[in-house]
Amino acid sequence: xxxxxxxxxxxxxxxxxxxxxxxxxxxxxxxxxxxxxxxxxxxxxxxxxxxxxxxxxxxxxxxxxxxxxxxxxxxxxxxxxxxxxxxxxxxxxxxxxxxxxxxxxxxxxxxxxxxxxxxxxxxxxxxxxxxxxxxxxxxxxxxxxxxxxxxxxxxxxxxxxxxxxxxxxxxxxxxxxxxxxxxxxxxxxxxxxxxxxxxxxxxxxxxxxxxxxxxxxxxxxxxxxxxxxxxxxxxxxxxxxxxxxxxxxxxxxxxxxxxxx
Amino acid sequence: xxxxxxxxxxxxxxxxxxxxxxxxxxxxxxxxxxxxxxxxxxxxxxxxxxxxxxxxxxxxxxxxxxxxxxxxxxxxxxxxxxxxxxxxxxxxxxxxxxxxxxxxxxxxxxxxxxxxxxxxxxxxxxxxxxxxxxxxxxxxxxxxxxxxxxxxxxxxxxxxxxxxxxxxxxxxxxxxxxxxxxxxxxx
Amino acid sequence: xxxxxxxxxxxxxxxxxxxxxxxxxxxxxxxxxxxxxxxxxxxxxxxxxxxxxxxxxxxxxxxxxxxxxxxxxxxxxxxxxxxxxxxxxxxxxxxxxxxxxxxxxxxxxxxxxxxxxxxxxxxxxxxxxxxxxxxxxxxxxxxxxxxxxxxxxxxxxxxxxxxxxxxxxxxxxxxxxxxxxxxxxxx
Numbered sequence: 007x008x009x010x011x012x013x014x015x016x017x018x019x020x021x022x023x024x025x026x027x028x029x030x031x032x033x034x035x036x037x038x039x040x041x042x043x044x045x046x047x048x049x050x051x052x053x054x055x056x057x058x059x060x061x062x063x064x065x066x067x068x069x070x071x072x073x074x075x076x077x078x079x080x081x082x083x084x085x086x087x088x089x090x091x092x093x094x095x096x097x098x099x100x101x102x103x104x105x106x107x108x109x110x111x112x113x114x115x116x117x118x119x120x121x122x123x124x125x126x127x128x129x130x131x132x133x134x135x136x137x138x139x140x141x142x143x144x145x146x147x148x149x150x151x152x153x154x155x156x157x158x159x160x161x162x163x164x165x166x167x168x169x170x171x172x173x174x175x176x177x178x179x180x181x182x183x184x185x186x187x188x189x190x191x192x193x194x195x196x197x198x199x200x201x202x203x204x205x206x207x208x209x210x211x212x213x214x215x216x217x218x219x220x221x222x223x224x225x226x227x228x229x230x231x232x233x234x235x236x237x238x239x240x241x242x243x244x245x246x247x248x249x250x251x252x253x254x255x256x257x258x259x260x261x262x263x264x265x266x267x
Numbered sequence: 268x269x270x271x272x273x274x275x276x277x278x279x280x281x282x283x284x285x286x287x288x289x290x291x292x293x294x295x296x297x298x299x300x301x302x303x304x305x306x307x308x309x310x311x312x313x314x315x316x317x318x319x320x321x322x323x324x325x326x327x328x329x330x331x332x333x334x335x336x337x338x339x340x341x342x343x344x345x346x347x348x349x350x351x352x353x354x355x356x357x358x359x360x361x362x363x364x365x366x367x368x369x370x371x372x373x374x375x376x377x378x379x380x381x382x383x384x385x386x387x388x389x390x391x392x393x394x395x396x397x398x399x400x401x402x403x404x405x406x407x408x409x410x411x412x413x414x415x416x417x418x419x420x421x422x423x424x425x426x427x428x429x430x431x432x433x434x435x436x437x438x439x440x441x442x443x444x445x446x447x448x449x450x451x452x453x454x
Numbered sequence: 455x456x457x458x459x460x461x462x463x464x465x466x467x468x469x470x471x472x473x474x475x476x477x478x479x480x481x482x483x484x485x486x487x488x489x490x491x492x493x494x495x496x497x498x499x500x501x502x503x504x505x506x507x508x509x510x511x512x513x514x515x516x517x518x519x520x521x522x523x524x525x526x527x528x529x530x531x532x533x534x535x536x537x538x539x540x541x542x543x544x545x546x547x548x549x550x551x552x553x554x555x556x557x558x559x560x561x562x563x564x565x566x567x568x569x570x571x572x573x574x575x576x577x578x579x580x581x582x583x584x585x586x587x588x589x590x591x592x593x594x595x596x597x598x599x600x601x602x603x604x605x606x607x608x609x610x611x612x613x614x615x616x617x618x619x620x621x622x623x624x625x626x627x628x629x630x631x632x633x634x635x636x637x638x639x640x641x
Contacts, residue, residue: 100443100447106379106381107437108436108437109363109367109379110360110363111436111437112363112433112435113360113363115436116363119421119422120354120421120422124421126333126336127342127345127469128333129284129332129334129468130471131282131519132471132576132577133282133533134520134521138581138582140530140533140534141533141581143608144541144545144583145583145605147540148546148609150610150616150618152546153546153550153553153554153609154554154619154620154622155550155623156543156549157547157550157553157554157623159547160567161551161620271505273507274507274524274525277506277508277522278507278508278521278522278525279507279521279525279528279529279532281507281508281520281521282529282532284577291532291535294535295528295535296528318458319464320462320464320466321465321468332468333468334468335461335465338462338465341465341466341483342466342469344482345469345482346469393569395544395569
């Protein structure tokens, strides 16, 4: 029997899109993809400078997809440049989604392997007492300063480790509609802000997801402009002043961040 | 006194508390590595044939005695490791990326996943499933991540080369088409 | 699935770090102690007959696998030339935690490191770098760990008070404050 592995942790845009598509919650085309596809086009543009291994893995998936798709494209279709660009953007997005789906699938295999492996226990007894004295000095080359450094590393408070496991099991307490209202009022006041600033101190993943979706909706409604200078750089939102927040609010009802639904 | 090689092999393996490379054993026995490897394989085969409670396994680049998995239900109270919580989906995803792409930097993982994954990486480091390996050459080069020896041992793999081809896990064409149709205008 | 008793016995013995009383094994197998003892004696006899590299011996009221004395010359060589003769990163970390925060329990170490560290603690105990000191007062109190006299001697320290101040090694003053508050007794 295959092991049940929980794979429903949303962590960010890619994950979120993948999940939403998988669950048929969202017609992905309704989400304004321009902001996202730009990012993927950016990847392609930078391919020559990225390391070979990363880019080839990505390209293999992309090539497979394009081949898959070519049969559908062969019959002449009315395409202008914009359509082509859109199409390429979607292919890149799909390639990214597929790549993630592939690693995710590999992850379930690994989970099963780890589960099976738990039944194997290695011998730990080590050296017998009469042999221990013969062993080389373990402390050779270790100074008190090395110890202090190790202790400092271990005892110093690190950044709090985010505990993401299973958070999505909780009923969502944040609605995208509320997020839109908050983001809109914040942006109306400030003029522009990054996604991070909009999330403030409440950087729980679900807050980020809600605000990210809120920004996309506001972008679609023409209320904000989005800008991201580099991949994983800050997503910057600017208030356009041509706000149609109500349209965004109406659209947002389609999203449900809760369980089931 | 002549002592059979098999006997010495068994005695050395008994002392191992981590996978022991055949080459190290060869140095002690003054025997070429390939011969030691052949003897080890034969020994492992014999234990299996005799249905022993111990198993000799080649994992993580070496050889080590393990208890037979059939006996696991009786062994719980002798095992020191505590059961650890199941990994989250995100952690498994990062783990598979590291397994297939190692050595890989945190930034490269983030690039693949489209999200900063440092929290998950920290969890995996703490659970000793991945490890920070040598830095890339050059100043300011990032720490590179690989799977740990513990991961390979737990998975029963000699190296990451034993992993199934990544292509095995690419979603089937039906799933791809479905995804794709969702991305197409007016589909 | 039925698993032969001999197989389970072998698996249990393989995992034993210390001589295991027959009574304990009997509890796990739900078999009377005398029967377990008979099985163990028979197993020991078989290993001797098969001229194995390991022997099963009853020592200090318990049973444990030992390497065969015939193999001693090779084992001594193996131990002297052991590749993993240096402290691992994890071992250094645990040792430093014990040095700076002794007396400390295994559970407290695990809490600090965010990972079960019993295996590392065992190695350090075995190599006489740390030692188990008196139990905390009270029933069910855990064994507390401190660094050993041998450790202090080899490091050239009169006491752990001679260790370098941690503050020097952490640039961030806030972090130091927080850490020191953790270090103060009763914190």
